[in-house]
Amino acid sequence: IFCIRKDTKKGYVVDGYKLEDVDVSDPRIFVIKKYLPTPVCAVTSISWILPVEISQDGSEIVKIHYDKIISPQESFQEYGIEDARVSHIDDKYYMTTCSVSSERQCTTLYSSSDGLNYNLEGIILDHQNKDMLLFEGKINDLYYAMTRPLGFLYFVTPKDSIYNPGPTINLSKSKDLLYWKPDDKPFIRANKESVMFEKIGGGAQPILTPKGWLILFHGVEIKNNSEIYRTYWAILDKNDPTKILHSEMQTPLLEANNKLTKDMQENVYLNNVVFTTGIVESNDNYIVASGELDLCVRITHIPKSRFKI
Numbered sequence: 001i002f003c004i005r006k007d008t009k010k011g012y013v014v015d016g017y018k019l020e021d022v023d024v025s026d027p028r029i030f031v032i033k034k035y036l037p038t039p040v041c042a043v044t045s046i047s048w049i050l051p052v053e054i055s056q057d058g059s060e061i062v063k064i065h066y067d068k069i070i071s072p073q074e075s076f077q078e079y080g081i082e083d084a085r086v087s088h089i090d091d092k093y094y095m096t097t098c099s100v101s102s103e104r105q106c107t108t109l110y111s112s113s114d115g116l117n118y119n120l121e122g123i124i125l126d127h128q129n130k131d132m133l134l135f136e137g138k139i140n141d142l143y144y145a146m147t148r149p150l151g152f153l154y155f156v157t158p159k160d161s162i163y164n165p166g167p168t169i170n171l172s173k174s175k176d177l178l179y180w181k182p183d184d185k186p187f188i189r190a191n192k193e194s195v196m197f198e199k200i201g202g203g204a205q206p207i208l209t210p211k212g213w214l215i216l217f218h219g220v221e222i223k224n225n226s227e228i229y230r231t232y233w234a235i236l237d238k239n240d241p242t243k244i245l246h247s248e249m250q251t252p253l254l255e256a257n258n259k260l261t262k263d264m265q266e267n268v269y270l271n272n273v274v275f276t277t278g279i280v281e282s283n284d285n286y287i288v289a290s291g292e293l294d295l296c297v298r299i300t301h302i303p304k305s306r307f308k309i
Helices: 258-267
Strands: 002-007 011-016 030-032 052-054 061-064 080-089 092-100 105-112 119-125 129-134 143-149 163-174 180-182 188-191 199-209 212-223 226-236 244-248 274-282 285-292 296-303
Touching: 080 129, 080 199, 080 274, 092 129, 105 129, 119 129, 143 180, 143 199, 163 199, 188 199, 199 226, 212 274, 226 274, 258 296
Parallel strands: 129 199, 199 274
Antiparallel strands: 002 011, 052 061, 080 092, 092 105, 105 119, 129 143, 143 163, 163 180, 163 188, 199 212, 212 226, 226 244, 274 285, 285 296
């Protein structure tokens, strides 16, 4: 089995591994057995970002900008760039991405004045701190972001706690978008009372509404060794985003829709996954962009009334 990576001096390189030396039970990656129990992974594809221009209602592709492809350029991106989230702040576009390499799996920042030509600003969150979402606007002269640090080791929560151990959605703030101070308290945690929150992470960039900051995030239910991803939402205080004014964590906002991928069944390797990554206001609706089963992009129009806005 072969793994592709980008070498800053040699260009694209392919490394081969004997099948008996790897575990290929996960279709997305393969695990190098000699490093177990530490999960050291490799990939058979490399990720990059392709800007696609769509109509204002999200229903039609206007242009695919192949000349604006964002591909790996630094050693910390040797296995690719993925999970792009774009926020529009003070007439500038900022895109957070996950850069993957043998050095680290980190969050990197790009900036653009037009939404098409992006400059790499560098690493802003270190190893396995990803799912970073920039609030679309400053709060008390500071930039805010939702983050979701991961890790290989977690400690058990108290038996009487309502929370599961594991990753949490946290808040961080910054003066310049480059150096971030994490909030001292966790923000949104996986809840024992709901099977839909065995794991949790960010979704779309937080946007300001008349009610406060609207956030979309994902909750994961683990069933028969498979992960079911759904999108949920909450409203945060305009001036203090640590305060959750309203949340809908029992009824999903979005779930996977099999009808959307019925013509792609031969390529399906994940089921029941919708992963929301962007939102924009459009008259009486919000247009929400999501990934469906890791196969396609889904556009959903959600009335503002759904959020009581």
